[in-house]
Structure formats: C-alpha cells, structure tokens
Amino acid sequence: MNPVVVVHGGGAGNISKERKERVRQGIVKAASEGYAVLKAGGSAVDAVEEAVAVLEDDPEFNAGHGSVLNVNGEVEMDASIMDGKDLSTGAVSAVRCIANPVKLARLVMEKTPHCFLTDQGAAQFAAEMGIPEIPGEKLVTERNKKRLEKEKHEKAAQKPDCQKNLGTVGAVALDCKGNVAYATSTGGTINKLVGRVGDSPCVGSGGYADNSIGAVSTTGHGESILKVNLARLTLFHVEQGKTLEEAADLSLGYMKSRLKGLGGLIVVSKTGDWVAKWTSASMPWAAAKDGQLHFGIDLDDTKVTELP
Numbered sequence: 365m366n367p368v369v370v371v372h373g374g375g376a377g378n379i380s381k382e383r384k385e386r387v388r389q390g391i392v393k394a395a396s397e398g399y400a401v402l403k404a405g406g407s408a409v410d411a412v413e414e415a416v417a418v419l420e421d422d423p424e425f426n427a428g429h430g431s432v433l434n435v436n437g438e439v440e441m442d443a444s445i446m447d448g449k450d451l452s453t454g455a456v457s458a459v460r461c462i463a464n465p466v467k468l469a470r471l472v473m474e475k476t477p478h479c480f481l482t483d484q485g486a487a488q489f490a491a492e493m494g495i496p497e498i499p500g501e502k503l504v505t506e507r508n509k510k511r512l513e514k515e516k517h518e519k520a521a522q523k524p525d526c527q528k529n530l531g532t533v534g535a536v537a538l539d540c541k542g543n544v545a546y547a548t549s550t551g552g553t554i555n556k557l558v559g560r561v562g563d564s565p566c567v568g569s570g571g572y573a574d575n576s577i578g579a580v581s582t583t584g585h586g587e588s589i590l591k592v593n594l595a596r597l598t599l600f601h602v603e604q605g606k607t608l609e610e611a612a613d614l615s616l617g618y619m620k621s622r623l624k625g626l627g628g629l630i631v632v633s634k635t636g637d638w639v640a641k642w643t644s645a646s647m648p649w650a651a652a653k654d655g656q657l658h659f660g661i662d663l664d665d666t667k668v669t670e671l672p
C-alpha cells in the first residue's frame with residue numbers, strides 16, 4: 365500500500381499575504397514530516413500524531429502554542445486521535461499547561477481503559493505519564509491577546525465565525541499496512557466559556573477512522589459539527605458508495621443547510637484516495653502521496669511539488 369497523509373490548518377478568513385506564507389510553510393512542514401514517518405515504516409497513528417504535533421508547536425495555528433483564548437484570557441485545549449485498525453480512540457478536553465494535547469490523547473488511547481479524560485483528571489494523568497507542565501502563558505501569543513480584546517469590544521457587532529476562529533489542526537493517514545488514523549487538535553473558539561468543549565475531541569464529530577472505510581478530520585463551527593456528527597456522517601456516505609468528493613459535499617452541505625454551520629474536512633479512503641473540502645472562506649491543507657506534495661489555502665489554488 366502506498367502511504368498517504370493529508371493535513372489541515374482550520375478555516376481561514378482574509379489573511380495577510382505575509383501570514384499566508386507562514387501558514388503555508390507550517391502546513392507543508394506538517395505534511396512532509398507525517399509522510400516521512402510513513403515512509404520510514406511508521407504507522408498511520410504515528411504519522412497523524414507527528415503531523416498534528418508540528419502544527420501544535422507552530423504559533424500560527426489554533427492548537428497548542430497559538431491557541432485562541434477563552435473568556436478569561438486563558439488557553440484550554442481539546443484533542444483526539446483514533447486508530448482505524450481496532451477503532452481504539454483517545455481524547456482530552458479543556459486541558460491547560462501542556463505543549464501537545466495530541467500526545468496526551470494518544471496516551472489516553474494506549475495507556476488507559478478509557479476513551480476520554482477531561483480537565484483536572486487529564487492534567488493528573490499527564491503528570492503521571494511524565495508530561496512536563498509548562499506555564500499557561502507560554503501558550504499565549506500577543507496576536508491572540510489582541511484578538512480576544514477585539515472580540516470582546518466587537519461583541520455587539522457579531523462577525524461570522526469563519527473570520528474569528530482560525531487554525532484548528534488535523535491529519536489523516538494511510539500507512540503501508542493499510543491502516544488509517546486521524547488526529548485533531550484545537551484551542552477551540554475565541555472568547556469561549558471556561559469548560560466549553562467543542563467537536564474536536566469528540567469521536568465521530570472531530571474525526572473518525574475505520575480501516576474498512578477511511579479516515580476524516582474536521583474543522584469549523586464546533587457546535588454545528590457536534591450536532592451532525594460531521595466526520596462519521598461523511599464516512600457514512602462513503603460506505604453508501606459515494607465518492608469522497610460527493611461524501612464531503614453532502615455532509616458539509618447538510619451542516620450548512622440545516623444549521624448554517626460552516627467548516628471543512630480532509631478524508632483518506634482505505635484505497636488511498638483523498639480529498640480536502642470546505643464551506644468556510646478557505647482552508648489551509650496539504651496532501652503527500654507517491655512522492656508528491658499537493659497543497660493550497662484558497663479555492664482553485666492548488667500547487668504540486670516533488671517531495672525530497
């Protein structure tokens with residue numbers, strides 16, 4: 365099986381040319397490193413964990429360092445991961461003071477009998493697993509401080525979500541053995557209530573992976589994604605015989621028509637087909653397959669380069 369990895373960097377509104385370049389670099393780096401893991405014989409789970417950790421460490425994205433701030437000006441993060449081989453899954457929500465929530469989600473999957481740990485219990489488990497605690501402020505960027513202030517001032521004039529919350533991250537992969545996996549990680553939505561949990565850590569909404577179908581990672585308005593179970597809904601359409609493109613259009617279209625919810629998703633099928641689709645203004649994405657890297661941010665703006 366030829367390995368495939370696809371990554372996304374959330375929705376994006378009108379971003380400056382300069383920031384667009386940084387976003388493009390980050391997304392290309394994540395896909396390249398995820399692909400390198402697969403080429404070296406790593407599993408789909410290893411690849412999605414690696415790709416998402418790269419984006420969590422990049423302050424341009426709304427996950428890990430660079431997460432948007434809650435109403436108190438603090439970072440609270442959600443993440444999940446799933447192995448399509450046996451449907452094992454791990455998730456954490458409302459976690460603070462760690463660099464890589466996706467790594468904690470993987471430990472929940474592999475080292476506990478549970479699927480999901482939250483808040484204080486997740487923090488205690490992280491400490492037990494030897495994950496270093498970092499000061500919460502280390503995850504806070506100047507850009508996000510300004511954005512929260514602006515959001516609070518402009519609250520009366522509600523802007524569409526797609527211009528406020530940028531940069532949730534996710535990855536899907538297919539490895540040489542035919543296993544698929546997904547991982548998704550986010551700081552959630554700007555100015556959210558303390559304890560708000562979005563779609564990203566919820567299996568079926570923020571992502572899904574099943575070797576008998578494929579894998580999906582989603583981004584967008586979390587409350588809408590949760591209501592339609594966007595990731596599993598997409599794979600349902602694939603199971604029904606739709607192409608990946610049709611399945612993505614159907615599930616995103618349903619979320620839009622039923623709830624006015626916008627978002628985006630990436631899919632890889634068990635046979636190695638892939639797609640990146642969105643109804644938000646744009647979505648940074650990259651896909652690596654057969655030694656080639658495809659990437660884009662806006663519609664009709666796909667570039668292809670050779671991977672090293």
Ligand SMILES: CC(C)C[C@H](NC(=O)C[C@H](N)C(=O)O)C(=O)O
Nearest residue numbers: 374375530531532552562584586
């Ligand atoms: C408008 C959308 C595409 C922005 C997108 N937001 C999320 O994905 C938020 C996450 N699903 C949640 O609700 O916690 C982003 O961060 O890029």
